Amino acid sequence: RFYTMFASPPTNTLEWSDESVEGSYRFLRRVWDFSYKFSRAKCAASMERKLRFEIHSELRKANDDIERQKFNTVASACMKILNALEELPDWDATSKEGLSILIRLLSPIAPHITHHLWRELGYGEDVMQAAWPEADPAALEQDEIELVVQVNGKLRGSIRVPKAAGRSEIEKLARANPNVQRFVAGQDVKKVVVVPGRLVNLVV
Numbered sequence: 001r002f003y004t005m006f007a008s009p010p011t012n013t014l015e016w017s018d019e020s021v022e023g024s025y026r027f028l029r030r031v032w033d034f035s036y037k038f039s040r041a042k043c044a045a046s047m048e049r050k051l052r053f054e055i056h057s058e059l060r061k062a063n064d065d066i067e068r069q070k071f072n073t074v075a076s077a078c079m080k081i082l083n084a085l086e087e088l089p090d091w092d093a094t095s096k097e098g099l100s101i102l103i104r105l106l107s108p109i110a111p112h113i114t115h116h117l118w119r120e121l122g123y124g125e126d127v128m129q130a131a132w133p134e135a136d137p138a139a140l141e142q143d144e145i146e147l148v149v150q151v152n153g154k155l156r157g158s159i160r161v162p163k164a165a166g167r168s169e170i171e172k173l174a175r176a177n178p179n180v181q182r183f184v185a186g187q188d189v190k191k192v193v194v195v196p197g198r199l200v201n202l203v204v
Contacts, residue, residue: 002028005109006075027079028113031102034085035117038099041091048094052139054084055098060135062105071109078106101133148199149174151183159200167194174200 003024008014062077081102088095100123107114107127118127142163147170149157157179161170171192174180184204191203 002075002110005071007072009072010069027082028110030086031082031106032113032117034082035099035103035121038091038095039121041095043096044090044092046092047097048088048092049143051084051088052094052097053142055081055094055101056135056139058084059101059105059133060140063133063135074105075109078102078109081105103127104130104133145197147174147197149177149180150199150201151180152203153201156180156183170194170200174202 003017003021004014006024007017007020058077058080062074065071065073065077081098085095085098085102099121103114103118103121103123104127107118111128114127118130119125124130144160145163146158146160148155149159157177159170159173159177161173165173171194174192175184175189180202184202187204189202189204193201193203195201
């Protein structure tokens, strides 16, 4: 069932692949193994902001894709959420929240395993009766943003800058980018165009 959802959009013809079915089984096994480890762990109350942003970003995209009946990308989002959870160095409240989101998002695709995990992990009796997860706007707020860096209008890299960074700080970070330096070496930067929240363009 997970394979048929993941392998192809509903509008396309599905080509059967035993190897891909094995891959789907391995993913569900990872969900099971992660849940088992979580059930035996003591979770701290803290939250990992960066990974929480990743989880809620994937959840927001998945909910949009459900509205468009793109169930294959919903299955893909489940995989990305599990990847994010597995990156956590320690068990904390992000683990608990993220696993709750993952199980609910996965429940229409893999109802049997998610029903069992939901109950065994103490989230509730029936995952099908649980509220559908929605992305938390607070989790989607970032202290930093990523800007594209161009040289003469051509993409040459990207930088992460504080959300409240001013023009001079943004320009300094753009000039310091190693890849950008290769393309401006030995040349004078005549103009720097900063488009807030989007890009920096160095004109040489």
